[in-house]
Amino acid sequence: MIAAVDWSQVFNFADYGELIVLLRNSIIAGALLGLVGGLIGVFVMSRDMAFAVHGISELSFAGASAGLLLGVGVVQGSIIGSLIAALLIGLLGARARERNSITAVLMPFGLGLGILCLALYPGRSANKFGLLTGQIVAIDDPQIGWLIAVTLVVLIGLAVVWRPLMFASVDADVATARGVPVRGLSIVFMLLLGLSVAVSVQIVGALLVLSILVTPAAAALKVSASPLVVPLLSVAFGVTAMVGGILLALGSSVPISPYVTTISFAIYAACRAIAAVRTRRSSAPRPAPVREAQEGALA
């Protein structure tokens, strides 16, 4: 006989109000991550760095595992791992091709290192899995404090460098000619990206970081090209995915990541569909006058 899923275990919304109060911190952290992910994702997309994000997240995982093993702390370890990876990729991979190969080299190394640290760690196995696939519910108060602080650093940093970073991302040649410190901004961006990845690893897990640092921005770019609308939409999508995922996960035995990734993916699919409909509409009217003209001639 096939083992039936006990849906009352997967979804159990009794005591929901109590749970929400209990996990208020997690919800705040999730919302902040949605905010940060949505904003930094715009630059990840315009700098074409999705693959690099994935690479950083694996080294962040290695750092977190080492932090767990050595007792430094998961969050602290993951931040250190992230920053090292982000700087390496930023300094060595100025050109896209070079960046991709460095990322591809770092990624399995980080994953292997993380697995080694976890194998040596004597503690509970649930924690171990959580670093790869998400564990926000398991995070305690001091860790939430760290995550919120890091998130604020990223938000403030982005607010300061936003416009010159956008200039440097879309038009490095002209930005350089205009005296924008393109190289310095690229390093600053990598550091902010590293911090964002470290926070994401804690919440959605190293394997699923892209769902919050890339998918919302990619979705927003499908439906708009305005430098104001894209970040706003991207943030709305990111926060929806994060908070929605946490709220759904509260009443279930499934971790939050599947909810987050599914909501995020659904939003992206919807935006693609909207974009497709729009292109069809904008290209459709063209044959119409011709047909009318022909009909007119026939009449």
Add this chain to the structure above:
Amino acid sequence: MPADATRSGSDPVLSLRGATLRFDDRTLWSGVDLDVQPGEFVAVLGANGTGKTSLLRVILGQQRLTRGEVLFEGEPVRAGNPGIGYVPQQKLADDGTPLRARDLVGLGLDGGRWGFWPSRRKRAVVDRLLAEVGATSYARKPVSRLSGGEQQRLRIGQALAADPHLLLADEPLASLDLSNQRAISELIDRQRRERGFGVLFVTHDINPVLGMVDRVLYLAGGRFRTGTPDDVLRSEVLSELYGSPVDVIRARGRIIVVGTPDSGHAPHDEHHDAGHEELCDHDPSDAEAVAL
């Protein structure tokens, strides 16, 4: 130096004095003397690899001269000079770009300013610039959806945003069709007359700007010639410059240069066709007689 004094006086906006650029053992050009006056339109001609882009990089303060000096409004050039507008070699924006036409122009105005909040006067200034370059009708379209000619207008608008005294345009006509070539050339010509900025216009093909340029800087084989098009684009002058017989043919208001030698200074340049310079307007039937 006050801007207005520079523009109304006869001080050159750009001066090259004995400018020499050498990479490793290869001399791109040496001893170049050139003054660009305010409002003057100078075309920079030369085959691939003769160092035209490098010349612009020198003026932008991104590349140091091996010898000589380069002055912008009497001062040694420096990186990030807002008085110099720059239209780089065509690069089409790709899909992940969160910019509309007007935003690209706007970056020319405040792209270097920290923060994220736009200034109040930005909107009106960008509207005016869009109108000046004829881009108002697609102001709100995503840059990635625009044609090469449309993007080139925006780049010019972006460069004009800082009200430059010198405009550097690196092959702004490359990959444009003939009507767009004419439109872009005329746009730059009109703007430099109205605003009075000097122009250094890098091009493979002089013909689209033949009626507009005041002088040319012709680079070939590590050497150069400057002068009016009539002075420089002559069989004797180019034959002497190349060190081998070259014919300059004028037909129907166009100039065609025939028989330029494959430049021995770039033997590794695979894009280089043997027997003539790539100074053509990409007409296959012109394989022998190549328009300069």
